[in-house]
Amino acid sequence: MSDCLFCRIIAGEIPATLVHQDERLVVVKDLNPQAPLHVLILPRRHIATLNDLTPDDDALVGSMFRRAAALAKDHGYHERGYRTVFNVNREAGQSVFHIHLHLLAGRALTWPPG
Ligand code: AMP
Ligand code: ZN
Numbered sequence: 001m002s003d004c005l006f007c008r009i010i011a012g013e014i015p016a017t018l019v020h021q022d023e024r025l026v027v028v029k030d031l032n033p034q035a036p037l038h039v040l041i042l043p044r045r046h047i048a049t050l051n052d053l054t055p056d057d058d059a060l061v062g063s064m065f066r067r068a069a070a071l072a073k074d075h076g077y078h079e080r081g082y083r084t085v086f087n088v089n090r091e092a093g094q095s096v097f098h099i100h101l102h103l104l105a106g107r108a109l110t111w112p113p114g
Contacts, residue, residue, distance in 0.1 A: 004046055005098070016028040016029070017029040025041060027039050027067065028040055036106025037104065037105040038104050041067050047099045048097045050099060065084065083104045084104075
């Protein structure tokens with residue numbers, strides 16, 4: 001989608017710090033990091049919110065979580081701990097309507113989130 005920020009990052013039209021890419025996913029550093037490690041795991045395909053997933057997306061979503069775990073391990077946080085978050089729609093604070101899994105690590109994360 002030409003008016004989607006993350007589609008434009010994936011297309012290389014807007015710069016971002018790339019952490020990983022493969023045939024299904026692109027991972028970038030969050031522009032406004034909330035922890036020492038804060039990256040966004042994006043599917044290449046535009047999907048607006050989790051509400052738009054279908055059973056055909058099960059493997060895609062599984063690959064997003066497995067990538068988060070792999071990156072946490074790569075950065076040495078897999079035993080200390082890390083958090084994965086999908087914000088969905090207005091009250092959860094979703095600001096970019098292309099699904100993205102936040103991966104946060106490197107500090108003690110409070111619960112519940114605000
Ligand atoms: P959410 O609020 O869950 O929709 O998360 C959107 C995230 O995208 C926020 O954490 C922003 O800091 C991040 N963000 C916004 N613009 C950019 C950008 N150009 N590059 C990387 N991350 C961005
Ligand atoms: Zn998009």
